[in-house]
Amino acid sequence: MRHLPYFCRGQVVRGFGRGSKQLGIPTANFPEQVVDNLPADVSTGIYYGWASVGSGDVHKMVVSIGWNPYYKNTKKSMETHIMHTFKEDFYGEILSVAIVGYLRPEKNFDSLESLISAIHGDIEEAKKRLDLPEHLKLKEDNFFRVPKSKIMNGH
Ligand SMILES: Cc1cc2nc3c(=O)[nH]c(=O)nc-3n(C[C@H](O)[C@H](O)[C@H](O)COP(=O)(O)O)c2cc1C
Ligand SMILES: Nc1ncnc2c1ncn2[C@@H]1O[C@H](COP(=O)(O)OP(=O)(O)O)[C@@H](O)[C@H]1O
Ligand SMILES: [Mg+2]
Numbered sequence: 001m002r003h004l005p006y007f008c009r010g011q012v013v014r015g016f017g018r019g020s021k022q023l024g025i026p027t028a029n030f031p032e033q034v035v036d037n038l039p040a041d042v043s044t045g046i047y048y049g050w051a052s053v054g055s056g057d058v059h060k061m062v063v064s065i066g067w068n069p070y071y072k073n074t075k076k077s078m079e080t081h082i083m084h085t086f087k088e089d090f091y092g093e094i095l096s097v098a099i100v101g102y103l104r105p106e107k108n109f110d111s112l113e114s115l116i117s118a119i120h121g122d123i124e125e126a127k128k129r130l131d132l133p134e135h136l137k138l139k140e141d142n143f144f145r146v147p148k149s150k151i152m153n154g155h
Contacts, residue, residue: 003039005049006099007143010034012053012091015079018071023116027064027079028053028095035078038065042099044076048126049100050139051082054093058144059084062119062126063099069108070115083123096144100135101126 008030015029044066051061060083067073080097103122109115129135 003042004099004101005138006039006042007097007141008034008038008099009094009096012093012095014091015077016071016073020079020081023112023119025081025116025119027081028090030078030080030095032075035065035076038078045105046103046122047099047101048103048122048129049135050098050130050141050144051080052096052144053082053086053090057084058139060127060130061097062103062122063097064106066106069106070112081119081123083127098138098141098143100138101129 010030010033012028013031015027020027042065045064047063047065049061049063050058052058061080062083063078063080065076065078067076080095103125107118109118130139
C-alpha cells in the first residue's frame with residue numbers, strides 16, 4: 001500500500017441500484033473514470049478513512065473497492081459509506097475521500113446477513129482505528145479545505 005494515504009475526489013453517481021439502503025448501509029458510488037484512475041497498487045478490498053460531501057464536514061468512512069463477489073459485479077466499483085446521518089441524498093455532489101488504511105480483502109458470503117454483519121464489523125473497526133493520532137491528523141488535511149476556500153459567496 002505504497003499509495004496510502006490516497007486522496008481522491010469525484011461526483012457521486014448512481015450505483016447498480018441494488019439498494020444498499022435496504023441493507024441500512026448506503027454507499028456513495030464514484031464514476032468509472034475515478035475507479036479506473038486508482039493507482040495499480042491500491043488493490044481491491046475494504047479500506048477506511050475520511051470523507052466530506054461538497055464543502056461539508058469531514059466524517060469517518062469505510063470504502064469498498066472491487067467487484068463485490070457476493071453480487072458478482074462485472075465492473076469494478078468504489079463505494080463509500082460515510083458514518084454520518086445525512087438529511088437527504090447527495091447524488092451529483094462532489095465527494096472527497098482520504099483513504100488512510102486497509103481492513104481486509106473482498107469476500108463472498110453465504111448469506112446477505114453475513115455480508116451485512118461483516119460490513120458492520122468493518123465500520124466498528126474503522127471507527128476505532130481512525131481515533132489513532134496518526135489518522136486523526138489527516139482529518140485536518142488541506143485536501144478537505146480547498147473546496148471551502150473556493151466558495152466566495154460574494155465576499
Ligand atoms: C465496508 C464495506 C465492505 C464491503 N464488503 C464487501 C464484501 O466483502 N463482499 C461483497 O461482495 N461486497 C462488499 N461490499 C459491497 C456491498 O455488497 C455493496 O455496497 C452492495 O453491493 C450495494 O451496492 P449498490 O451501491 O450498487 O447498491 C462492502 C461494502 C462496504 C461499504
Ligand atoms: N451515510 C451515507 N453514506 C453514503 N451515502 C449516503 C449516506 N446517506 C445517504 N446517502 C445517499 O445514498 C446514496 C447511495 O445509496 P445506495 O443504496 O448505495 O444506492 P446506489 O446503488 O445508487 O449507490 C448515495 O449516493 C447518497 O446520495
Ligand atoms: Mg451505492
